[in-house]
Amino acid sequence: MWNPPWAKARPSRSCSPWPNPVTRCTCARMMPTPPDPTPCHPAVMKKAVPRPRAALRDLKPEPHGAITPGEMERLGLHPSAVLDFSANINPYGPSPSVRDALTHIPIARYPDPDALALRRVLARHLSQSMENILVGNGVSELIWLVVLAFVEPGDRAMVVEPTYGEYARALRLMAATIVRWRATPDDHFAIHPDAIASRLNHERPRVVFLCHPNNPTGQLLPLDALATWADAHPATLFVVDEAYLPFAPGAESALALNRANILVLRSMTKAQALAGLRLGFAVGPAPLIHALRQVQPPWSVNAAAQAAGVAALADPAWLRASLARLQKDAQALVQALRARGWAPHPSATHFFLLPVEDASTMRAQLLRRGIVVRDATSFGLPTHIRIAARTAADNARLLHALP
Ligand SMILES: Cc1ncc(COP(=O)(O)O)c(C=O)c1O
Structure with a gap:
């Protein structure tokens, strides 16, 4: 033996x-x-x-909004019979000029690895220089690049919750130690700057992930507090995910703070409705952008996405008009829900949390009626669903389907 x-x-x-x-x-x-x-x-x-690496042992896929073709197949649902209120995307779709731009893509050539044309337009729109901008395959890619470039295994990194789950998932993969501050439903998920400041002082994290406005709560970040935190912790990188900023009319960007340790992430998949093409960008001080660039896989932003981004930015009128209309649709939906006895949490955006008895039961019940809502259980909120308003006609169908 x-x-x-x-x-x-x-x-x-x-x-x-x-x-x-x-x-x-x-x-x-x-x-x-x-x-x-x-x-x-x-x-x-x-x-x-x-x-595989040990860090993968307990790494689960993060649930997201939007019903997948796989789930629809399992349930015998046809995509045309389903109205999706679970993904926070502009329901009016992309500017018509995007479709035109997509007909001329030289798909046999590699895309521009520097996304020069798109970065040039972005630089003009944001009043930044091109070295302050990195284009990525959606904010999702940029989150993972931040972790790859700025977090070492064992580092402390902070997440303000409940929030988008990919921050914690990327940090877990890096075997970082995640420290948390969590908002609660009692005060509609308000951010408490002093409580966060004391957590920062105590934990001294290397990176902090913040979402402005936050998914799933729709709460804005107090930017004066962010400036104070950033100044008090110059060695900490504050990553502000502004994927939903265009849906919060009048809200200011953290870019205005212009700090050496603040990096802003923006998505073009939500407001510009390019989710299927995958497009986002990071804006911040050149050394931070340079570090992200160093860890980015080559050609991660394809030629169609780059061209669509340029076309979408060339049509700001479409974006303004569609988002203004969506804002009205969202307000009307919230009012109608209140009138029927529901109590949606206040939100700065077109999506909001709705308290229900059991989120998973409610999702299943609505799905049988062809309506998809986001079960917020994965955010640690099993008695909430998240609803992203759609057009007035679609919202009427949701109201009809609700029990
Ligand atoms: C807060 C937040 N950031 C980023 C993303 C992903 O954005 P993108 O489609 O640009 O990868 C999402 C998607 O749900 C999100 O909710």
Whole structure:
């Protein structure tokens, strides 16, 4: 019978901890504790398989809004029969000029790795220089680049919750230690600057993720508080995800604070309705942008997305008009819900949280009527659903379907 080497092993100071490079065998005396399977033993060799990183062991996929084709197939639903209130996207769709731009894409060529044309237009729109802008494959990619560029395993990183789950997922993959401050439904998920400041003082995180306005609560970040935190913690990177800023009329951007340790992320998948093409950008001080660029895979933003971005930015009138209309639709929906006895939480955006008895039951019940809402259980809110307002006609269908 084969005895594992660690059964009688004693640590020895003269032994190297590494396997013999020729036999790949680990000498018994080298191993004070059970090692990984000893590769030279035939019984073990047969079972040896490539192992993913330990950080992946408990890493679950993050639930998102938008029903997937897979779920529709399982439920026997046809996409045309489903109204999706679970994804916070402009329901009026992209500017018509986007479709025109997509007919001339040179798809046999690599896309511009520097996204020069798009960055040039963005720089003009944002009154920034091009070195302050990095284009990414949606804000989702940029979040992961931030973690790759600025977080080491074991670093503390802070997340203000409940919020978009990808910040914590990317941090978990990096084996960072996540510290949290959490808003509660009792005061409609208000941000408490003093409580956050004391958490920052205590934890001194390397990175802080903030969402402005926040998904799923629709709460805005107090920018004066952000400026104070950023000044008090110059070595901390404050990442402000402004994916939904265009849906909050009159709200200011954290860009206005112009701090060396504030990075802003913007999405063109939501307001400009380019979700299927994937497009976002980071704006911030050049050294921060340079670090993100260093870890970005080449050509991650395809040619169609770049051209669509340029076309969408060339039609600000479409964006203004569609978002103004959506704001009215959202206000009317919230009023109608209140009139029927529901109590939606106040929100600066077109999406909002609605308290229900059981979110998963409510989602299933509405789905049977062809309506998709976001079950907020994954945000730690099993008694809330998130609804993103759609056009007036669609909202009427939602009101009709609600119990
Ligand atoms: C707050 C927030 N940031 C970023 C994203 C992802 O944005 P993108 O589509 O640009 O990757 C989402 C998507 O739901 C989100 O809710």
